[in-house]
Amino acid sequence: MNDVIYITGHKNPDTDSICSAIAYAEFKNKTSNKKAIPVRLGEVTRETQFALDYFNVEPPKLIETVKTQVSDLDIDNAIPISPEISLKMTWNMMKKHNVKTLPVIDENDKLLGLVSVSNLTSSYMDVWDNYILSKSNTKLENILETLCAKPIYLNDENPKFNGKIMVAAMEPCHIKEVVEKGDIVICGNREDAQKSIINCRASLIIISGNHIVKDTIIKLAQKNQCSIIVTPYDTFTASRLIIQSIPINYVMTKDKIISFSTEDFVDEIKDIMLDTRYRSYPILDKNRKIIGTISRYHLISKNKKKVILVDHNEKTQSVDGLNDADILEIIDHHRIADIQTGLPIYFRNEPVGSTSTIIATIFFENGIRPSKKIAGLLCSAIISDTLLLKSPTSTGVDKLMLNRLAEIANIDIDAFAKELFKAGTSLEGKTPHEIFNQDFKIFNINNFKIGVSQIGTMYIESFIPVKDSMMDLMNKKCKNENFDLLILMVTDIFNAGSELLVIGNHKEIVEKAFNVNLTDSFIYLPDVMSRKKQIIPPLTSAINSIK
Structure with a gap:
């Protein structure tokens, strides 16, 4: 896990966020010996899913945090x-x-x-009960292994020992007074002692010193169902070691x-x-x-997760636990925000219409041709983020990269864009919560907490049936999550304009930013299609002018 790099876009990911993460992971895997894995921080939108399905690419793994986990450690x-x-x-x-x-x-x-x-x-230090082998259900194989013993005669392949352990250190005539049926007895090479032990119906006799066992003793043991093993250890050592044969359980x-x-x-x-x-x-x-x-x-020396951020550099939009991770790189096309790092990193921020444009440029700068699937995903993201190059954020670089990638992906840009937007802009079957959160971002501007959601549509009239329920949702969210201002942009892709639904205690900021008067919390802004370039900058200027 320590050699893995996680590449992630922002929360509530759009097509650019998902596709740029997947594409940059392919680039890193082609140019680095560390494994790069694209991840996502939210559900995939219909538009993004269309692009993934079209080019037969699996969505990135969903993660909730990059806090250091046990799996990240060198256990x-x-x-x-x-x-x-x-x-x-x-x-x-x-x-x-x-x-x-x-x-x-x-x-x-x-x-x-x-x-x-x-x-x-x-x-080892405890004084054991001499029935310990019986109580612990010790197997013969353990006794053989512990005493380095070899079997001479086994009454059973897996004999059970129910008696006590003892050492035959007395005269043979006294053995019958202490040895009972089933006992385990350690003895030397005295034949008379061995006979007495066997006649007492011991279950196991352990002969020390590697002494040879006579045939008469073996036959007597067979008759009395007494197993015989021989150990090279002396009697004292054998009696000391046999306790170590009990099972570890x-x-x-x-x-x-x-x-x-x-x-x-x-x-x-x-x-x-x-x-x-x-x-x-x-x-x-x-x-x-x-x-x-x-x-x-x-x-x-805990190992932190290694992370590359794409399509954002704002903490509120990023993965939870970011402070507990090592940020290696940031690739973005938004304003410079508030993410801080402990060490210098590779930070690439360009004023283009899509992060995928930057990543496509990185491929070509390094002499690497993206695969057909990745080229298709990068096309999808550029089309989506620039609204087919109609957004004011789009640049000549976006157009150049889109055409170059489309040739690799073998797609007709206009035809594909129409299918992509059709899949992504349909509101049919979506709840107000799903509509609002499919591309929602939070911005902290001079202590003002502002949330801006944007949805694109080919027919702006399709939003009318959900207007009232959307207002209810936004009012509750504004109150429960302490937003100063919530804005929903409903962008008409083909007619190039956006209708804004504004909720919050500071609606005057919107009126001041765009020099308009809100009517029932609504305002239509012609030629406004970009949240990044046409909404956030005027709002920032309006807030900064407040004394």
Whole structure:
């Protein structure tokens, strides 16, 4: 995740915002060894979806924030262990991998518990009940592995041991007084002692010192269903080590395990880690499978998400959590606003009609030809943002790039634009909320909070049926979200003009900016088609003139 660059446009993304992010991601992936991923901050409009479908391109992934998550950190690889392995093997794995904690998982990689050095040391220091092998359901394979033993005779492939552990350190005649059926007995090479143990119906006899077992003893063991194994260790060492054969699930921590998800935010887990102060914490994916572990030292040098902003440079329009990310670049064609960076970055801002025009220029400046699909998306964005070059924001560069890209995309500009606008301007089936928010931006101008939404239409009369409900929505939004002014631009694409619906306590700003008188909160402005160039600058001048 640390080598990923997220390229994002603004909230409530329009066609330029989406297409420029996708196109610039293709450019970065062709020119950089870091993976660039286009993302979006809102739903795709009908116009944008038409363009994506037309050129068979998937919409970018929807994200809500770029705050640092656990998945962004260089977490330690998980070294999961099975719950059946022995304490000894667990300790050997800890030493091999130089770790203090290991996660214990089931057959589906789901977390069962954690085992730490403290679990092992406390179990080793405790005075164990001599029925511990029975209580912990220890398997023979664990005993063989722990004692480096070899089987001489096994009564069963998977024998169960229900008796106690003991060492036969007494005269053979006294063995029958202490050994009971099912016991596990460690002894030496005395044949008479071995016979007494077997005749007591012990379930397992462990012969120390790698001594040879006579055939008579093996036959007696077969008759009495007593398994025999031989260990190279002496009796003392074998009796000390056998406790380490119990399965790790008997001593692991099972309850109140604190784990984190890859989706958790670092700021949220930091306090939990400081309060609990365990050595490490398991990290689980969406399926609750363990993928790694995290410790407090990971938070010291946390990796921030790397972000490139396109088609905006205003904080209120950008992704949440931007202060917690590293902004690498900004590509935009709007006014310079309020986003700050800690280090110098590549900032490209040009007075053209579309951010996609700038990105197309970047392709050609670097001798790179955009793919047919990307060329088509860039055409869509330029057509949309310049209203087919009719907007006052459009320039000769927009026209040049549009023609050059259309040749690569193999489209007829006028025919394609008509289909694009038809798909995007239809209000049929849309709620007032969807209409208002499909291209809505917030501007902070001298302590005035102003929101401006713009919709384009081929028939301005199609807006009439939703006028009243739109006014209700805007009045509620203005009051609930403390806007000084809310404006909806309904732009007639072919007749080149916009009708403004104005809501708020400072309508006089609009009247002053455009030298008009509002009638029932409405005003028609001929030849006004650009929010960026024809709405925001006059509003800014009007606000700045207020004393």
